[in-house]
Amino acid sequence: MILACQGICKSFGEKEILKDASFHIEEREKVALIGNNGAGKTTLLRIIMEEFSADSGNVILAKDKRMGYLAQYQDIYGQRTIYEELLTTKQHILDMEERMRSIELEMKHVQGEELEQLMNTYTRLTHEFELENGYAYKSELTGILKGLGFGEEDFEKPIETLSGGQKTRVTLGKLLISRPDILLLDEPTNHLDMESIAWLETYLLNYPGAVFIVSHDRYFLDKVVTKVVEIEAGQVISFQGNYSSYAEKKAQLRDAQYKAYLNQQREIKHQEAVIVKLKSFNREKSIRRAESREKMLDKIQRLDKPVEIQTHMRLSLEPRTVSGNDVLTVEELSKSFPGQTLFTNISFQIKRGERIALIGNNGTGKTTMLKILNSILPADSGSFSLGSKVQIGYYDQEHHVLHSEKTIFQEISDSYPTLTETEIRNMLAAFLFTGDDVFKEISSLSGGERGRVSLAKLMLSEANFLILDEPTNHLDIASKEILEEALNSYSGTVLYVSHDRYFINQTATRILDLTHQAIVNYIGDYDYYLEKKEELTEKYAPAPSDPAETRAPETDNSDSKLSWQQQKEEQARRRKLENELKKTEARIEELEKRDKEIDETLVLPDVCTNVARCTELSREKEAVLKELEELYEKWESLA
Known part of the structure; x- marks a missing residue:
């Protein structure tokens, strides 16, 4: 055991956050801490780190073990660059290296016993330097920075110029390099793109210490953890297994x-x-x-009625009118900013009823694409057109659709003046705003609260084409599941940007990957995308081998359209063949099982003496074998 919490209790005023919370973490164990927003997850981490004191109970850390903590928000300062900031974690190695260089110079000018003493010191230092991975610390730093999504061109950026998300990634990098015995990570995937999250999964799986993670990323938790500690209504209970278990x-x-x-x-x-x-x-x-x-x-010891905690919003999305079959057509769209080309000659179509995830690494232009489609930003070239009776409902991750000077109540009533006060209050109660909460100013709300107000406006819009930018940000797991259910039962069309792979798997019918300034189409969910990513990216959006190739290619429109159309048709054909192959395999398995059953039935005493029954079974066996022969040929052709 490396860490144990015993009987932790914590209250803020009259609100009891933790009630007799007890659990333990073994060495090298990977554990998730989950619960609804406000359940006390961050509070528990801060108690463990002694930033808060518990009202009662103990936190026990094994002797000579170090803890490292990543808070949700970081504000690091200073004149250092990103690389120099990470290098501070290796100061002891730098000091050793400097001392070794100094001894090397000294040894040139001494002899006899003094030389022998210096050589002994040098041998000890080099051995220690090797044990500390001193000869490879630069490549370790570079590998972690790249894994967390920083390019080599970012290494020299000053810390003071970074965004909050970039600062959090720098802090995470420092923590991973320092290699504490137990890592406490509060929402580590919040500011990472999909490639960086996949890298972090692999890193943590191979991490030699213990890891205690607060996260709402269910796909990430499924991959990494082997135990889940849940906080619900102040009570703590442990479950063995990953998130799905x-x-x-x-x-x-x-x-x-x-x-x-x-x-x-x-x-x-x-x-x-x-x-x-x-x-x-x-x-x-x-x-x-x-x-x-x-x-x-x-x-009799009376059992308490299981509490259905009212912390889940209630969401129902339904369009007012049905749109035409063609919802959106994008043709030859291009967008650049000074010094950066995001995408060139992008073309795609969206049909009614599709739920499409637009994915890609940070900085590829996903949010920019949504802003162009909402006429917030102009495209450099190309065009897009909406189909018949299409009405857009837009969810903006920065919540620009909200007015910071208004209260929540005013935000809804001004946007929908025909609603009565009772109707507005009922609507806001469904999104967990009750009583005087409805008179809070938008400017004073947290990111999660602003997200709920934006979702409430989206629900009232009764639009038939939803465009959503990171809709699951700041939502807890229960709220994400409610949003998934609402989108899956929604009869309109959805285009969204998300890094939440579990959410994509649950909701997407198609994926558009924005990579290398082009779009690659995947007719399936996230697992299908992972399976086909390497093959289709190489075919439809290969990485440019020369910087000159990042300029907009001089191809005529018909070639680009043809490429997109071919891409769609080829993947649809491929998916159809794969589905046919699965059906064929299932039918073969069914018939082989029946053939075996017939053979076992024919030797039964009461059957083998019954001529009519034997004839019937023999004819069935003949039909089964004939169909099997045809299916084997079909399988060979499909495979």
Whole structure:
């Protein structure tokens, strides 16, 4: 065991955040800490790090073990560059290296015993330097920076010029390089793109220490953790397994608790009815029996009704009108900023009912693309057109659709003046804004609260084409699942940008990957994208081998359109063949099983003596073998 929490209690005023929280983490164990927003996850991490004091209970860290903590928000200052900031974690190696160089110079000018002493010191230092990975620390720093999404051109950027997200990535890099015995990470994937998250997954899986992670990224948790610690209503409970295993066990546990509660309530009511009946007989013997039952009833340990915590928003999306079949057509779209070309000659189409995820690394132009489609930014060239009766509902991750000077109530009432006060309050209550909360100013809200207001406006818009930019940012897992359900049952069309791979897997019917200034189309979910990424990227958007190639290619429009059309048709054909192959394999398996069953039935005593039954089974076997022969040929052709 490397870390244990025993009986941790913490309250803020009258609000009890943690009640007798106890759990432990073993060496090298990878553990997730989950719970709804406001459940106390960050509070618990800060208690472990001694930034907060617990009202009662203990945190026990194994002897001589070091902890490293990544908070959600970082504000590092100074004149150092990104590379120099990470280099500060290797100061002891730099000092050793400097001392070794100094000894090398000294050895040139001494002899005898003094030389021998210096040589012994030098041998000890070089051995220690090697153990500390001194000869490879520069490549280690470079590898971690690149893994976290920094290019070599970023290494010399001053820390003071970085965004909040970049500063968090720098802090995470410093933490990974320092290699503490246990890592405490609060939302480590928030500012990473998909490639960087995949790199971090691999890094943490191979990390020699323990890891304790707060995250809402379910795909990430499925890959990394082997235990889940859940905070719910102040109570802490541990589950072995990854996130999917936890979700299954949690549903079973909640179901069992509710059934046990209902059974006990049924038994209590039955006993109370029997007691009333016995007393109604009004005889000494029956009254004694009633009193005996009452005593037994008083001794029963009453089960509390499982609490359905009202921290989940209620979301229902439905368009007012049905759009035409062609929802969006994009032709030859290009966009550049000074010194940076985002994309060139992009073409694609979106049909009614599709749910399309637009993905790509940070800086490839995904949000810019959405802003162009919403006429917030102009394109450099190309065009796009909306289909018949298309009405856009836009969810902006920066929440520019909100007015910071207004209250939540004013934001809704000004946008939808026909709604009554009761209707507005009911709507906001569905998004967890009740009582005086509705009079909070937008400027005072957290990112998660602004996201909920934006979703409320989106729901009221009754649009038939939703364009969403990172809709799951700041949402807890339960709220993400509600949004997934709402989008999957939505009869309109959806185009969204997201880094949440689990969310994409649950909702996307198609994926557009914005890479190397081009679009690659994947007719399937995120797992299908991973399977085909290397093959299709090489075919439709190969990496430029020369900087000159990053300029907009001089191709005529018909070639570009043809390439996009060919891409769609080829993938549709391929997907159809793959589905046909799966169906063929399933049918072969079914028939082979039936063939075996017929053989086993024919040798049964009561069958082999029954001529009619034998004839029937023989004919069926003949038909099965004939169909199997045809299916084998079909399988060879498809495979």
